[in-house]
Amino acid sequence: MSKTAETVWNNCLKFIEDNISPQAYKTWFEPVIAVKLQENSLSIQVPSKFFYEWLEEHYFNLLKVALTKEIGKGAKLLYIIKMENKAGSSQSFTEKIPSSHRGRVSSQDVNVKLSSKNPELKNPFVIPGIKNLKIDSQLNANYNFDNFLEGESNRLARSAGKAIANKPGGTSFNPLLVFGGSGLGKTHLAHAIGVDIKEKYPDKTVLYISAEKFTQQYIDSAIKRKNLNDFIHFYQLIDVLIVDDIQLLSGKMKTQEAFFHIFNHLHQNGKQVILTSDKAPVDMQEIEQRLLSRFKWGLSAELQVPDYYTRRKIIESKLYRDGVEMPEEIIDFVARSIKTNIRELEGAIISLIAHSSFSKTEVDLNLAQRIVSNFVRKTKKDVSIDQIQKVVSSYFNMDIETLQSKTRKRHIVQARQIAMYFAKKMTKSSLASIGKQIGSRDHATVLHACKTVDNLQSTDKEFKKYVEDLSSKLKY
Numbered sequence: 001m002s003k004t005a006e007t008v009w010n011n012c013l014k015f016i017e018d019n020i021s022p023q024a025y026k027t028w029f030e031p032v033i034a035v036k037l038q039e040n041s042l043s044i045q046v047p048s049k050f051f052y053e054w055l056e057e058h059y060f061n062l063l064k065v066a067l068t069k070e071i072g073k074g075a076k077l078l079y080i081i082k083m084e085n086k087a088g089s090s091q092s093f094t095e096k097i098p099s100s101h102r103g104r105v106s107s108q109d110v111n112v113k114l115s116s117k118n119p120e121l122k123n124p125f126v127i128p129g130i131k132n133l134k135i136d137s138q139l140n141a142n143y144n145f146d147n148f149l150e151g152e153s154n155r156l157a158r159s160a161g162k163a164i165a166n167k168p169g170g171t172s173f174n175p176l177l178v179f180g181g182s183g184l185g186k187t188h189l190a191h192a193i194g195v196d197i198k199e200k201y202p203d204k205t206v207l208y209i210s211a212e213k214f215t216q217q218y219i220d221s222a223i224k225r226k227n228l229n230d231f232i233h234f235y236q237l238i239d240v241l242i243v244d245d246i247q248l249l250s251g252k253m254k255t256q257e258a259f260f261h262i263f264n265h266l267h268q269n270g271k272q273v274i275l276t277s278d279k280a281p282v283d284m285q286e287i288e289q290r291l292l293s294r295f296k297w298g299l300s301a302e303l304q305v306p307d308y309y310t311r312r313k314i315i316e317s318k319l320y321r322d323g324v325e326m327p328e329e330i331i332d333f334v335a336r337s338i339k340t341n342i343r344e345l346e347g348a349i350i351s352l353i354a355h356s357s358f359s360k361t362e363v364d365l366n367l368a369q370r371i372v373s374n375f376v377r378k379t380k381k382d383v384s385i386d387q388i389q390k391v392v393s394s395y396f397n398m399d400i401e402t403l404q405s406k407t408r409k410r411h412i413v414q415a416r417q418i419a420m421y422f423a424k425k426m427t428k429s430s431l432a433s434i435g436k437q438i439g440s441r442d443h444a445t446v447l448h449a450c451k452t453v454d455n456l457q458s459t460d461k462e463f464k465k466y467v468e469d470l471s472s473k474l475k476y
């Protein structure tokens with residue numbers, strides 16, 4: 001059967017549907033119509049320019065992979081934008097735009113000295129057998145400093161990132177460890193530093209990788225194909241290595257060992273290492289001490305929850321970039337309502353833009369309240385460590401002083417450990433800070449408490465019941 005625009009697009013859709021959330025699929029792919037297939041070029045019709053930009057910005061790679069699977073290597077995508085004619089005529093007009101390949105970061109050639117010991121170096125990013133080491137930086141040019149807005153919450157990390165971009169490997173911020181809660185910009189900042197370095201120093205080899213992918217590559221290279229040296233050697237060629245979510249190496253001792261060798265080599269040779277993590281080094285568990293102490297060599301900079309003004313700036317910049325205007329009261333409402341996660345803040349704005357763009361109506365406060373409630377409801381209730389101590393001590397019929405006391409009496413120790421456990425689960429406080437607030441203990445004691453509570457729940461029914469009761473009292 002010969003291919004038509006429809007069959008090609010339907011196959012692409014099946015692939016896309018498997019790779020994104022149902023909501024995203026419904027919003028961004030269901031309204032698209034396949035129009036024409038000419039040789040290797042597929043034309044699709046989208047409802048607005050905003051829609052086209054959104055697809056290009058967020059789904060460029062996915063579309064490319066899907067289309068290449070269907071049409072082959074030189075596959076091209078052409079967008080046809082159907083627009084309402086605002087000048088009064090009822091006729092709509094169309095605009096054709098090819099898929100833009102916007103601001104991609106070019107791949108990098110690396111000269112590799114081959115020795116008899118190492119006649120062929122394998123690039124873990126490519127299929128074995130390919131000798132030319134073209135290293136794709138894996139950077140996303142859409143994450144740059146221009147659109148990473150500055151505020152009190154990120155000033156230190158952002159400035160350190162800028163300083164590194166001016167002089168990679170030449171500042172005392174080596175490694176730079178950026179840490180903070182989910183959706184606060186760690187990945188964005190890490191890419192921005194890499195993108196800026198590539199602009200300033202095109203000859204430097206920059207590589208961004210998630211710790212998860214690094215681990216997969218380690219397993220593939222080292223275990224399946226038994227070429228651990230090649231794997232380590234490959235990473236030692238990099239001038240700027242960015243590893244995202246480094247906490248995911250926890251418990252993976254062999255991968256940590258490989259990373260340790262890579263890290264040492266790069267650091268000793270004045271190469272730059274940038275790491276991100278959702279925890280401060282002191283709170284990272286099951287990471288070898290020698291590696292942890294290296295993470296602390298340079299600068300650990302926290303990304304904190306943004307204040308109201310930064311949240312506003314982020315919303316306004318997003319609206320400006322998308323060419324959308326929104327009433328002042330709506331911006332204020334969203335900025336006041338979504339406080340702890342910039343991804344959710346952006347999500348709410350995108351939903352608002354999408355609603356107004358589809359229904360062609362102005363966004364009002366009612367709609368904003370409805371949309372924001374979807375985001376806010378999902379965030380857990382903020383509970384303080386003081387409240388946790390109150391609830392736990394009253395449950396066990398003791399006062400807070402007793403809970404915090406130095407006594408070794410079993411039931412008091414257990415109550416204290418449970419309080420520490422909930423403080424860790426329900427607040428964003430570090431182990432050290434929890435220990436300080438619950439009876440001046442150190443972070444190791446809190447860590448031990450969390451593990452003990454986890455273990456006891458599976459071995460001691462009565463203890464499990466305490467934790468369940470308290471969970472419902474604390475609404476965890």
Ligand SMILES: Nc1ncnc2c1ncn2[C@@H]1O[C@H](COP(=O)(O)OP(=O)(O)OP(=O)(O)O)[C@@H](O)[C@H]1O
Nearest residue numbers: 147148149181182183184185186187188314342343
């Ligand atoms: N300062 C900022 N200015 C503009 N946009 C920001 C800023 N910080 C974060 N964002 C945006 O918020 C979203 C979430 O950021 P990012 O993915 O970098 O978070 P993260 O900390 O890596 O989260 P996670 O730990 O869940 O992976 C992104 O779309 C990013 O562009």
